[in-house]
Amino acid sequence: MKYLPLIFRNVMRNKIRTLFTGASIAVSLFLVVTLHSLLASQDEIMERTKVHDRVAVLHEAGLAGRIPIAYVDRIRKVPGVVCATPMSWFGGNYREEKVQFPQFATDPKEIFNVYEEYTIPADQLKAWQADKSGCVVGSVIARNKGWNVGDKIALQGNIYPVNVEFVVRGIYDGPSTANKEWLLFNFEYLDDKLKKENHEARAGNAGIIMLRAASADAIPAVMQTIENSFASSDAPVKPMTEQQFAQSFTEMMGNVRGFIRYTSMAVVAALLCVAANTMAMSLRERTREIALLKAIGFSQSTVLGLFLSEAVLIGLLGGVLGALGGKLLFASVDLSKVAPGLGLFFIPWKTALGGLALSAAIGFFSGVVPSWRAARMSVVSGLRKVV
Amino acid sequence: MAGLYSRAIPARRQIFTASYRDGLLAVHQSPSRKLAAVVPIKYNIRSVFARKVGSLMTIFGVGMVVWASIFAFGLSAGLDKTLKVAADPLDVIVMRKGSTSESVSAVSDEVANIVKELPGIATDREGRKLAASELVIFGYLPRRGKTTKVNVTVRGVVPVSRDLRESLHIVEGRDFKPGLREAIVSRTMSERFEGLGLGDEFVLRGGSFRVVGIFEAGGGAVESEIWTDQTVLAQLVDRTGAMSSMQLRAASKTDQEKLIERIKNDEQIDLNALTEEQYFKEQADQSSLMKIVGGMIAFFLTIGAMFSVANTMYGTIASRAREIGTLRALGFGRTSVLSAFLLESLVLCLLGAVLGCLGALALGDLRTGTMNAATFSEIVFAFDFGPKILLKGAMLAILMGLIGGFMPALRAVRMKVVDSLREV
Numbered sequence: 001m002k003y004l005p006l007i008f009r010n011v012m013r014n015k016i017r018t019l020f021t022g023a024s025i026a027v028s029l030f031l032v033v034t035l036h037s038l039l040a041s042q043d044e045i046m047e048r049t050k051v052h053d054r055v056a057v058l059h060e061a062g063l064a065g066r067i068p069i070a071y072v073d074r075i076r077k078v079p080g081v082v083c084a085t086p087m088s089w090f091g092g093n094y095r096e097e098k099v100q101f102p103q104f105a106t107d108p109k110e111i112f113n114v115y116e117e118y119t120i121p122a123d124q125l126k127a128w129q130a131d132k133s134g135c136v137v138g139s140v141i142a143r144n145k146g147w148n149v150g151d152k153i154a155l156q157g158n159i160y161p162v163n164v165e166f167v168v169r170g171i172y173d174g175p176s177t178a179n180k181e182w183l184l185f186n187f188e189y190l191d192d193k194l195k196k197e198n199h200e201a202r203a204g205n206a207g208i209i210m211l212r213a214a215s216a217d218a219i220p221a222v223m224q225t226i227e228n229s230f231a232s233s234d235a236p237v238k239p240m241t242e243q244q245f246a247q248s249f250t251e252m253m254g255n256v257r258g259f260i261r262y263t264s265m266a267v268v269a270a271l272l273c274v275a276a277n278t279m280a281m282s283l284r285e286r287t288r289e290i291a292l293l294k295a296i297g298f299s300q301s302t303v304l305g306l307f308l309s310e311a312v313l314i315g316l317l318g319g320v321l322g323a324l325g326g327k328l329l330f331a332s333v334d335l336s337k338v339a340p341g342l343g344l345f346f347i348p349w350k351t352a353l354g355g356l357a358l359s360a361a362i363g364f365f366s367g368v369v370p371s372w373r374a375a376r377m378s379v380v381s382g383l384r385k386v387v
Numbered sequence: 388m389a390g391l392y393s394r395a396i397p398a399r400r401q402i403f404t405a406s407y408r409d410g411l412l413a414v415h416q417s418p419s420r421k422l423a424a425v426v427p428i429k430y431n432i433r434s435v436f437a438r439k440v441g442s443l444m445t446i447f448g449v450g451m452v453v454w455a456s457i458f459a460f461g462l463s464a465g466l467d468k469t470l471k472v473a474a475d476p477l478d479v480i481v482m483r484k485g486s487t488s489e490s491v492s493a494v495s496d497e498v499a500n501i502v503k504e505l506p507g508i509a510t511d512r513e514g515r516k517l518a519a520s521e522l523v524i525f526g527y528l529p530r531r532g533k534t535t536k537v538n539v540t541v542r543g544v545v546p547v548s549r550d551l552r553e554s555l556h557i558v559e560g561r562d563f564k565p566g567l568r569e570a571i572v573s574r575t576m577s578e579r580f581e582g583l584g585l586g587d588e589f590v591l592r593g594g595s596f597r598v599v600g601i602f603e604a605g606g607g608a609v610e611s612e613i614w615t616d617q618t619v620l621a622q623l624v625d626r627t628g629a630m631s632s633m634q635l636r637a638a639s640k641t642d643q644e645k646l647i648e649r650i651k652n653d654e655q656i657d658l659n660a661l662t663e664e665q666y667f668k669e670q671a672d673q674s675s676l677m678k679i680v681g682g683m684i685a686f687f688l689t690i691g692a693m694f695s696v697a698n699t700m701y702g703t704i705a706s707r708a709r710e711i712g713t714l715r716a717l718g719f720g721r722t723s724v725l726s727a728f729l730l731e732s733l734v735l736c737l738l739g740a741v742l743g744c745l746g747a748l749a750l751g752d753l754r755t756g757t758m759n760a761a762t763f764s765e766i767v768f769a770f771d772f773g774p775k776i777l778l779k780g781a782m783l784a785i786l787m788g789l790i791g792g793f794m795p796a797l798r799a800v801r802m803k804v805v806d807s808l809r810e811v
Contacts, residue, residue: 035684161485251533252538270448278695
């Protein structure tokens, strides 16, 4: 501890060098931490929503399959199921926008029971339930598109051959894990519309069925019962927990995890070289000084410790700036405005602290060889050396 | 080897010749020839190698950054290229109005027959119209070694479909026989998916299909598809009276415009038509997230590397103060010293760029698959490590060298000659 001022002075002796090394580590770590968070924030959201015991029921043929709407009632009767709702992806185009936002045809009476942590004012919910051509939207998308209660939203069918128009009856909110970028509307509205416009063959598709089980323990039995009871029907289904369901989406993106890992590894290797180089340079300049330290009685291990701490400190400087600064940055800006779908993005503590540890490790390993050399250097030749 | 570098120097200055040998700068007073104030390039290149470990570390660091950037660029460029290669400039895709991808579209047979009779459609040698109604559905298969399944595109085709994709040819096995549950798959799909090996069977909407042939199609979106007989597929999914979309080829560019116009505006038809190029361009636009991520990686890494290049150069310059002083004393001007050190940092970075490019090329023909954001189905593509992408990576390195080297080089010229000569 008593060496702390000395270490600190050493860190600050060449301010530009320390600053640049720190900045280099900070910028690169910021990148690594951000990339990892793209995946980790999804994982963490899923981890946190686990308490809600939800199960998604999909067609065996995946999202493209049809689940008859009658299945919803049958699933509600399965022991252990508290409530269930259809969630049929409408996939309409809004105005001339290229990127779609999620729109689901659902059951207004049940959807907020299934998503129990989502909140909506009681009068707005009632108004929506009373108006078949009404919809509710998430608070984030409402803010980004400038929608208010009473506004009209027209969507052009893409998957379905009908165009729809809704009146916004409410705006829902929820905890940080809630997806606040949905538009929810009445399933019956879509069904009626399809039948009226002679597309009866397309009507009655529940899309997926989302249900909430009584408890986590009930989930395996519920999934088993559902899978078995529809196994020999026209539309066999595959139930999966909400977490598995979300994972299947990440999986679809392909080997993204692998690529992020390769890139991160390259970045860390590059950083290690760079930091080691700086450390070596800075110790080379101090050859005489180090010899002097040893001449007046500092032991090898103390010298080694001194310089290793210096390297770790520089690494940490970058880590604090890059990893913690990144966390702060993403916590204070709202990404959903620039990139729809990224509204839930944040840097989890685990990743930020992992980044910090990584920066310390980079500092440590970059200092090993130069410090070891410095500690082992013979005093006589060191003192004699002209740098 | 002692090199002599001599050109005009301002006459009022003392005239020397500088020679550089084995890391030592030697100065000779030369006869009355006029010298130029250009520091020999060899001096910088040799300086880079005089500090082997330090330079190597920097080169390696820059190389890694260039490699990672090329990797990121190559990913998004590869995806883009796959979606572009598919397009024959005269091809037109016909879909239901409002549909953005074939799999969600529907075109009734009735209307399809009207479209096929429109003027301006190209014909093949036997006089057949180059227009095909095709059925596109999603299969749901696991990638090799994975348990979760993803959507894959299955296309039910008719004989004319082949004429519309001349590049498709079977490289292994045979073609499927009409009326049988047989399929041909692309080589890439066959390698990536469970049950798609030659001779394997896979389940599609409750029916079992046998893979009888492997095809290649010169890259492009077709290489992400499974092809089978249209009648068999329609029966399986119980589709009658309508297929998904139409593929047709116009006889000429003007015919193409007229055809598209007609299909869009004719009340009897009332469908959406767009060139294949446009169709894939819109899909590529939807995959822009990859581009953003790739750009972000390159941007941050380049900035990070700039700092470290600056550090290295500061280090070299500090330890070579005497040398710099000597150069200045010899009469090399500020500009030439500045450019000499900028050059040195460029040399460092370009060596790194070479390393990074070689590293990327060493990956070879790297293929992967991801979800096509427009269709929600798997698209397989090869990374693009073409000259353009490598050049982009090298440009980043040049940027690092110039910006990272500038401040240190400035310091080199600002040093007082007297002080730096005195330095030990």
